[in-house]
Amino acid sequence: MSLDRPLTRNVRPDRTPTDLAAYEANGGYQGLRRALGKLVPAECLQIIKDSNLRGRGGAGFPTGMKWSFVPMENASPGHKYLVCNADEMEPGTFKDRLLLECDPHQLIEGMILAAYTIQADIAYIFIRAEYHLAAQLLREAIAACNAKGYLGENILGSDYSLTMHVHTSAGRYICGEETALINSLEGKRATPRAKPPFPQVSGLWGRPTIVNNVETLCNIPHIIERGADWFQALGLTADAGTKMYGVSGRVKNPGCWELPMGTPIREILMEYAGGMEDGYQLRGFLPGGGSTDFLTPEHLDLAMDYDTIGKAGSRMGTGTMIILDDKTCPVGFVTNLMEFFARESCGFCTPCRDGLPWSAQVLNDIEQGRGLPEDLHTLARQVTFIGAIGNTHCALAPGAMEPLASGLKYFREDFERHISGGHCPWCDGGVN
């Protein structure tokens, strides 16, 4: 079990946190001891590169490659930073919370190893304020590590030193975007930065910085301890490792599970989530959080990995599915998401700041029965205008348009029924 499900091996059935002693007893900090004793940073980097670990925050960018952009040796004297992105705010996503609350030391060990690899001397855990339990556990865990010599000066007697801080976010969705997170951490407005320069070169306080997702970092100790080949072998498809998958919506057993990367959607939905609640039919689902395109029952046999889902026209995102059932109005569903994204726009670039509220307004009109036939044209125009990466300053708005774009594709007749009927068919049906 522990080898197949490395990330959740310390997750207890009652979800009580694993403390330092228990973590160590179960083989914790072995990866750290291995690395600090025997591996130079370049060797660690090579292992991560070879493991084919991809970022678990949603974009799936190869972690090793990201780290390799950090200037090493004396090319850039001064501070370097590692930042853990624990600002989990993607709608329908709660995978990092599980890892944070149940096994904080796994993250800390992963961060120490990541920081060692890029030779960062300061690490931050940027955590959403609502995760106050996790924040508290992390603070305690860091204190324990400082006492035990896993953190601080000359870690485990080596030359390497690292300071780690927990920073609770003031709370905006956009802080999940790594450069907005950096701005927020600096005390500035949480607006994404233009790239280039990438944070690896000029990030927090203008210094080389790596920002990684919680789940990504949690994988590091295991990869360092057991090697790249072991990690590669965990995945069922081309993508390596395991993945925290989740399901929410009208299913019998909503939740979050660590499964091999590439587990078929049907298996996740039917076996782990227990299938649809009685009386509900599956109409579609967002495979990886609120900013991914709908997939439909015809996609159930696809493997949940980055490339497969990408080819199907969506994104695996965070790997946490949101289910649309037949008794929920798809227009209302999309409207709700659009209102969320419009509200969470940082207000920096025009298409996002002014385009998303406009889309939300049109969707609201349709949902309220005030829609006009030309509204579908307006929405289609908005999808083209806002939806393309590069049209906007960051990926928030294109992500926000994904449920709308795919909703218009798969549920167009529902939109049309709202407009032609002048009311929402679901509302009249008395469901939701």
Added chain:
Amino acid sequence: MPVIRIDGQDYEVKEGDNLLQACLGLGLDLPYFCWHPAMGSIGACRQCAVVQYQNAEDQRGRLVMSCMTPVSDGAIFSLAGDKAATFRQAIIESLMTNHPHDCPVCAEGGECHLQDMTVMVGHRDRHYRGLKRTHRNQNLGPLIQHEMNRCIACYRCTRYYRDYAGGTDLAAMAAHNHVYFGRHEDGVLESEFAGNLVEVCPTGVFTDKPLQQEYTRKWDLQSAPSLCTGCAVGCNTLAGERYGKLKRIHNRYNSEVNGYFLCDRGRFGASFVNHKQRLDWAGRRSANGRFDAIDSDQALQHLAAACQRGGLAGIGSPRASVEANFLLRTLVGADNYSPGFSAAEQPLVELALSLQQQTRALIPSIKQIESADAVFILGEDVTNTAPRIALALRQSVRNIAYTMAAQLRLLPWQDAAVRNLAQEQRNPLFIAALADTRLDDVAAATLHLAPADIARLGHAVAARIRTARAHSPATLSPNKVSPNKVPPNEVMDEALQQQADTIASALLDAKRPLLLSGTGCGSAAVMAAAADIAAALGSPAAATVTKGNVNNSDSDSDSDAENSSTTASKVDSDAAGPAVMLCLAVPEANSLGQALLTGPSAPTLEALTVRAVGGEIQTLLVLENDLYRRGPAADIERLLQHVAEIIVIDSLDNPTLSASTLALPAASFAESEGTLVSMEGRAQRHFPVFLPAKERRASWQWLLACLQAISHPRTTDLQHFDDVTNACASDIAALANITKAAPDHLFRNAGLAKVPRQPHRYSGRTAMGANVSVHEPKQAADEDSALAFSMEGVNQFQPGALLPFVWAPGWNSNQSLHKFQTEVGGPLKGGTAGAKLLQQTGAADDHAAPLSPSAFKPVTGQWLLVPRYKIFGSEELSAHSPAIAQLLLPAYLEITAADAERLQVDEGDGVQVMDSASGATLATLEVRINDTMADGCAGYSVGHSAHQGSIFNLVAGTGVALQKADPWQRRTQSAPGADLIATDSPTNSNTAAPGGPNHV
């Protein structure tokens, strides 16, 4: 130079530019909002999208933001492409979802960048059906009107206010489409440069509040190239008039001087022109002591008669034009002419001039100041004495950011990236001042010292530099001065010595070190110390000097080539050795011109007084000068009492005018032509914006008429203004180049026409005066300049000195400026306005440095008076502008908390200032506690209207005793504009609460 292809045509563009600035520089129209030529790109508005193609085969292309896309050789773009055009339209349509369609009542209408861009992209039909979001507006004080509902969130205001100008009290707040640009609460914007928001904002969020009192659209303004008379920096302005009133001041771009920005004294301080105390008629004092209005001919007869009686003396003015001063000096004779400085000021200004003439260091333009990589300010509070320089210094400390950026291959215009990279890293700026200054926040170190100690510190820095240079023979320093300069007698305290080491090594490490001082702390020793450091650092880079032996006479010669654009000057790698800059501030718009006109050892006011008391002076002519601001009232009265005829030419009523026997109404700067010489020795010309009303005449016209009436030989053939300028240039060698300040009246644009002061769309020409007469008046002729009071003519191609307004087809806002520039941020196509006058010998650099003064030793119970300037209040004329008047403080004395305790006074109490020597009471002032005040010093507010007693009795450097004033009436209002929050009612009064209608 890279070649790029735009819509099928190849263009050569400048390496390192972004596509947007390249396009604008090529004359192509491409809409934008968030980009600003002085502030670079951030990619927020997405308005400048174009299509970029991967290669010639690529038919689809992808959208890129031109402001964020560097040009690269072979790149292929389309501006016209459907994809881009549709996207740009969609951007405007999105912006318009919340923009109120209130153009008819919006002060920006007719010169609104948003209007221009909306028309440019062709957006017409509105699809959005939702509600518009609304904001509550703020009362931001008497200068700026706030109307947030119009905001399109381009972020230019906060980028300008915070990032560029260093302000802290304007910020972007909230998020999504509720983002709000304002203060944390209502109140006067704190930055001295807030007024630029009016021009930076692309729409009507921030507008000129005083203009709204009596509003005129841009197209209805008659305007002319003008100059700010607020200080000696010489910022170029565009002054606009309607109905005989000066309506507003806008920035007139000059790549070497003010660039894109003015200070608030300059922008809002000119409406003294409309003051009700302006003189309209000549007045003759009658036997009963009252003034009788007389017509101009009579006045002239009196004037001429008085001038022929002999015993004539004249007092010129550092705020009057070179020409008027020259004519007065010609009329009374050089020996009988005093330049009109105060006794303390005259030697200081003369010293400032001679130090600049005798140094080899570069006398920098504002643009060159921006390029400095290490700065040491000695004694001068530039934010309050020469404000625009403070804004330039804020840019200079950022040069390190561009160096860091270059290492990461970032380009200077990638504004956010450059700022994020450099964060708080700045080039060294050291400030040795009398007390805190507004630049302290960007300074590496600030020292608060008495003037003598500032000078000592300066010499100590120079000595260390010489020592360091002596030990490294490989340096390029041509210093012949022995490095073992005699150190000051007393030992400096250790902390100061360490500071001297730090400052010296920072200056030694710099490629473009700048020494900045001036007359502002009232000390010759301080200026001399600054010059000493410049001498120690050595000559400017060979490249800058060799050409024409440091003769910077040609206005746009080497300096332009060197810094042809803002971006180029930011990353300056000068291989030829350090280019040392020495900048010395002088007080008034033509202070340096006066020093050049008279040369050293001109009669002082005291000298004239002695002669008057001796009965040598029967008639005293005073030109645009309130003598009561030039010295203790008793001294001035002594002079005036001993003169039978006092003839005063001035525009605004003042005590000197009231003491005259004949008063002649002068035209203001806005109604007359004149040359002013700025602190860097740049001669510049202002032109009449409108004709003087009633019997007002330009001072030079009064004086020329008088000279001709008495058949003075020098002036028989003088007729036009230009003749006076030419006469002055030929008589005064130091002013020979003033003729190059601007083209003469014979200039015709494109060989054909005069330059029009009125835009094509100027309206109501036949109706404006219809309430008086229905007959269309003949357009006034302008015999003296190449400008016409007309809509007809060509406002294109002409020299920069003759640019009356900026407008181009499709570009009604000030953003049309790029159509007049050789390249974005570069010089004007017609050349940079002005002509540099200073001939530098470098002689001082080879002589032994002046000895350091003795250390200042505070004596208990005695204070050294030091001057404290304020941007609003210290300058005479701007203080009469109604908007500025609302921000004035009564005269005050700044002392430390410890001194206040010793005197048992509190903030707001009165304090009596007494001469230590004589015990005479000099003034009674309000106490302000400033714990940064140098030990043993008391700072008096310069030029402020006195609460009790005359502030002008105070002279810097006087030893005074202080005593709590009793009785004393405390003011109820504690801070300027404190009543702002309580009111938003409109008012025209200049004393009551400010505020315009607060739109809801």
